[in-house]
Amino acid sequence: MKELIEKVAELYAAFEKDAQAQAEAGNKAAGTRARKASLEIEKAMKAFRKASLEAAK
Numbered sequence: 001m002k003e004l005i006e007k008v009a010e011l012y013a014a015f016e017k018d019a020q021a022q023a024e025a026g027n028k029a030a031g032t033r034a035r036k037a038s039l040e041i042e043k044a045m046k047a048f049r050k051a052s053l054e055a056a057k
Contacts (some may be wrong), residue, residue, distance in 0.1 A: 001048070001051045001052065001055060004044060004047055004048045005048070007044050008041065008044045008045065008048060011037055011040050011044055012037075012041060012042045015034050016035035017030075018030040018034035018037060019034040027039070044052050
């Protein structure tokens with residue numbers, strides 16, 4: 001589970017960097033990367049939720 005938490009943190013850091021670049025500088029490519037990262041974060045969060053439920057049993 002620790003690996004999942006680290007992965008989510010890495011993905012969020014990449015998302016935040018690209019989202020800021022789009023918002024502040026209007027970088028369209030960064031916006032595309034941020035949207036892609038958000039989808040990866042969603043997948044990682046689903047995996048975390050599943051692992052969390054298994055650990056709680």
